[in-house]
Amino acid sequence: MAILDTNTSEASISPGRDRILRVAAELFLTKGYAETSLRTIAEAVEMRPASIYHHFESKDALLTEILSIGMDAVTTAFDAVASELDHGEASERERLEAHVGGHLRALFANHAFTAAHVTVFPFVPADVRTAAVPQRDAYEAQWTDLLREIAPALDNARTDALRLTRLSLFGAMNSAVQWFDPSEGSVDELAANIVGTLWNGLGSIASGGTD
Amino acid sequence: MAILDTNTSEASISPGRDRILRVAAELFLTKGYAETSLRTIAEAVEMRPASIYHHFESKDALLTEILSIGMDAVTTAFDAVASELDHGEASERERLEAHVGGHLRALFANHAFTAAHVTVFPFVPADVRTAAVPQRDAYEAQWTDLLREIAPALDNARTDALRLTRLSLFGAMNSAVQWFDPSEGSVDELAANIVGTLWNGLGSIASGGTD
DNA sequence: GTCTATATCTTGATAGAC
DNA sequence: GTCTATCAAGATATAGAC
Incomplete structure (x- = not known):
């Protein structure tokens, strides 16, 4: 539960869950949680906002993980x-x-x-x-x-x-x-x-x- | 500039600028800046949201002060x-x-x-x-x-x-x-x-x- | 100095096609 | 698994009466 190998090189990460976690964590840290919209996260991982919801139940669930x-x-x-x-x-x-x-x-x-x-x-x-x-x-x-x-x-x-x-x-x-x-x-x-x-x-x- | 006697007893504070500053500071601290809306601040000081703008140019200006x-x-x-x-x-x-x-x-x-x-x-x-x-x-x-x-x-x-x-x-x-x-x-x-x-x-x- | 009313924008989230 | 399209709610801020 909540395992993520953060040492894997960035280039080898396929789009999806892990990518969203990394990018969202970085954005939450630099801009703040409420200040970072799902649209901003989606843009950073080159997805549409709706696609995030296939991997996470809600924005809160993403932060929790x-x-x-x-x-x-x-x-x-x-x-x-x-x-x-x-x-x-x-x-x-x-x-x-x-x-x-x-x-x-x-x-x-x-x-x-x-x-x-x-x-x-x-x-x-x-x-x-x-x-x-x-x-x-x-x-x-x-x-x-x-x-x-x-x-x-x-x-x-x-x-x-x-x-x-x-x-x-x-x-x-x-x-x-x-x-x-x-x-x-x-x-x-x-x-x-x-x-x-x-x-x-x-x-x-x-x-x-x-x- | 930016002077506020924070030791004055709460009861003697008349509604207005100082009250807004105190209440907003408390809310920003406990809930966060982006997480606190002007509606919430207005409600806490028993005003309408629009009245805040008579005392402060913007939400950012309020935080700056x-x-x-x-x-x-x-x-x-x-x-x-x-x-x-x-x-x-x-x-x-x-x-x-x-x-x-x-x-x-x-x-x-x-x-x-x-x-x-x-x-x-x-x-x-x-x-x-x-x-x-x-x-x-x-x-x-x-x-x-x-x-x-x-x-x-x-x-x-x-x-x-x-x-x-x-x-x-x-x-x-x-x-x-x-x-x-x-x-x-x-x-x-x-x-x-x-x-x-x-x-x-x-x-x-x-x-x-x-x- | 406070109000009502509202304009304008952005938000998190959902429905349903592909 | 990603998309288009959209909803409903809530955001900051403004206009203008009192």
């Missing part, structure tokens, strides 16, 4: 990193950096599908939101568990630090889809920078020392 | 913090925390106007974007200068660390408009948490030590 593909991508990446780490003896910091790197690589490898969760999601229709929430919650839970293992001291009900830290980290990572250009710098360097700052703190390099 | 009010709020807050710090002998960390706190307080005190810059901005029409960009750039420049003073080591053209750090920090702070509820926790505590992690690093509290 795009969001599902995006969550599959980051969830799969998380699991892959976790099973890779399972064999070695990684330090806390190495684990964090591996997962941040995995998340960011998945984000940019499936850019239109994952980025839609960052920018488009806040405004999706209620039924689309309802369909997407379980997958999102499950992925958030994976990160909550990870952060708790890495830094148990965060797990303080009074300060809510675990939740705040997770959401701030998500905010920092996910905002990158709006300003980071993988063609101008490596995603791994971005991950190293984010984790470097997050782990050691700005205090370690501040002009006035660690205070 | 909302975004401008939002930037005024955070810019004013930044300047206020800066001039306050000017008198004392604040440490690097204290300066950062004061500005993060100022940004977050301004964010939540003018929530609908500032949050629109986070969630609505990516999809605004081209002319609205063009009008909003100079104010946004100016505010970003203030933060770039601040971070350079606090941590000059970031200013490395090769790693682009200054820019990455600023954008990650913005990502973390601004994402809070989507998940932080000021009625359930103080904004100052949120600021302290973000700066605490950013300054000292997760390494200082990790289960395996600082590595």
Whole structure:
């Protein structure tokens, strides 16, 4: 369900379902969901608007599947990193950096599908939101568990630090889809920078020392 | 230009311009710009759609002014913090925390106007974007200068660390408009948490030590 | 400054031929 | 599986009375 090999070269894609998904995801991301009409999508895939309805029940159903593909991508990446780490003896910091790197690589490898969760999601229709929430919650839970293992001291009900830290980290990572250009710098360097700052703190390099 | 006292109590607001601005900002934030029709706005302010056009030239003009009010709020807050710090002998960390706190307080005190810059901005029409960009750039420049003073080591053209750090920090702070509820926790505590992690690093509290 | 009434356009979606 | 043709609803915006 909601599987799409986003690495297949563009030229080999035959017109149809996959093509519509890719093109629509790109348009929703750049122009917005409500701002993108089915006519615009149809034009971009060189079809008539009515033909879209042979592949998708409605515009909402199309968006629902795009969001599902995006969550599959980051969830799969998380699991892959976790099973890779399972064999070695990684330090806390190495684990964090591996997962941040995995998340960011998945984000940019499936850019239109994952980025839609960052920018488009806040405004999706209620039924689309309802369909997407379980997958999102499950992925958030994976990160909550990870952060708790890495830094148990965060797990303080009074300060809510675990939740705040997770959401701030998500905010920092996910905002990158709006300003980071993988063609101008490596995603791994971005991950190293984010984790470097997050782990050691700005205090370690501040002009006035660690205070 | 684009001045609106957002602290005036709701009851004392007479119908008209200000009311439209507040209500429209709230609707754009929760439902999205394209998803919110002038009919919906008119209904919420208990007017007919045509009456909106007496106060605003177009729907785009209404959004443009909302975004401008939002930037005024955070810019004013930044300047206020800066001039306050000017008198004392604040440490690097204290300066950062004061500005993060100022940004977050301004964010939540003018929530609908500032949050629109986070969630609505990516999809605004081209002319609205063009009008909003100079104010946004100016505010970003203030933060770039601040971070350079606090941590000059970031200013490395090769790693682009200054820019990455600023954008990650913005990502973390601004994402809070989507998940932080000021009625359930103080904004100052949120600021302290973000700066605490950013300054000292997760390494200082990790289960395996600082590595 | 707000109203009624309406022009004009675009939207998501459907029917049915091929 | 794609097409032509079209519907019904909703969009922004305007004209002009009060």
